[in-house]
Amino acid sequence: MDVVNQLQRQFIDYSASLHREGFLDDQFTQLQKLQDDNSPDFVVEVASLFFEDCEKLINNMARALEQQQGVDFRQVDASVHQLKGSSSSIGAMRVKDVCVAFRSFCEAQNREGCLRCLQQVTHEYSLLKNKLQTLFRQILAAGGSIPVVE
Amino acid sequence: MAPTLPSSDQASDQDNWDNGRLARKRQLLIEIVLRNKLTALVVDGDTTCRVLEQLLLRSYGVQTQGVDNGRDAVALIASGVKFDLIIIDMILPVLNGLEATRQIRDMGVHCKMLGVTICSGESERQVFLAAGVDVFIEKPLDPEHLVPILRELDGQ
Numbered sequence: 316m317d318v319v320n321q322l323q324r325q326f327i328d329y330s331a332s333l334h335r336e337g338f339l340d341d342q343f344t345q346l347q348k349l350q351d352d353n354s355p356d357f358v359v360e361v362a363s364l365f366f367e368d369c370e371k372l373i374n375n376m377a378r379a380l381e382q383q384q385g386v387d388f389r390q391v392d393a394s395v396h397q398l399k400g401s402s403s404s405i406g407a408m409r410v411k412d413v414c415v416a417f418r419s420f421c422e423a424q425n426r427e428g429c430l431r432c433l434q435q436v437t438h439e440y441s442l443l444k445n446k447l448q449t450l451f452r453q454i455l456a457a458g459g460s461i462p463v464v465e
Numbered sequence: 466m467a468p469t470l471p472s473s474d475q476a477s478d479q480d481n482w483d484n485g486r487l488a489r490k491r492q493l494l495i496e497i498v499l500r501n502k503l504t505a506l507v508v509d510g511d512t513t514c515r516v517l518e519q520l521l522l523r524s525y526g527v528q529t530q531g532v533d534n535g536r537d538a539v540a541l542i543a544s545g546v547k548f549d550l551i552i553i554d555m556i557l558p559v560l561n562g563l564e565a566t567r568q569i570r571d572m573g574v575h576c577k578m579l580g581v582t583i584c585s586g587e588s589e590r591q592v593f594l595a596a597g598v599d600v601f602i603e604k605p606l607d608p609e610h611l612v613p614i615l616r617e618l619d620g621q
Contacts, residue, residue, distance in 0.1 A: 345607065361520075368513050396556060397510065400514050400554070400582075403604050403605050404513055404517050405513060405517070406605075
């Protein structure tokens with residue numbers, strides 16, 4: 316089907332540009348290689364899982380940082396730690412990089428710095444989510460599967 | 466008592482764009498064939514990481530189970546279920562990875578244990594190794610680290 320091929324080609328080009336812009340790193344390519352006939356939508360499913368995790372963790376961080384009586388920085392740090400783990404596992408490089416800075420602010424117990432990082436992490440995650448989800452939806456709606464990028 | 470968190474993080478890995486390494490990684494993902502049926506337990510509180518690690522193992526034909534906290538991991542081992550390989554994160558809900566590792570070793574379980582964690586400091590490495598893991602791997606778990614271990618377990 317021409318439409319599917321076109322969309323798949325678009326995905327490959329788009330994927331390459333996401334790598335170039337630093338949104339995704341080599342780890343994401345590794346993931347795509349795990350996709351096969353038994354799990355054709357694996358990349359989509361894993362990406363969805365990651366976005367769910369992100370939302371949950373970002374909410375945890377926001378709640379912890381909102382506490383007027385005194386922020387529990389260890390709690391914030393635990394969430395940032397988890398986000399750093401999952402973002403590096405999926406190859407979400409820019410999200411991971413923000414987590415690195417975020418952890419320093421947690422350690423320094425710097426609420427302002429943490430809030431700035433929270434904003435940044437939310438922004439990076441939203442950007443990545445939009446970029447990937449739109450493309451996934453297009454390909455799947457056209458009846459195709461996510462291509463493996465070489 | 467929760468383990469101490471690292472005081473500094475390593476810089477972003479420029480090596481990711483080394484073409485030679487990329488080619489070798491691609492190779493590793495395809496090459497290995499296991500002769501024996503291996504089993505593995507993945508212990509990670511983060512869904513994305515746990516699912517990915519299980520999938521990576523399954524792509525090599527390893528039968529896997531996953532649990533999301535240290536207490537369930539210890540309970541599963543205590544119930545007598547045997548694994549060739551246990552992959553465990555350092556920071557876990559309910560019971561942390563260090564303590565879970567110690568308890569598993571105290572039961573007399575000698576299987577290969579990999580500590581796979583986002584913590585990257587030398588002190589974390591020493592602490593995790595002292596608790597009883599055989600290898601300390603910084604996340605993400607990748608074929609380069611995993612394949613030699615699978616080969617060894619397979620007796621290749």
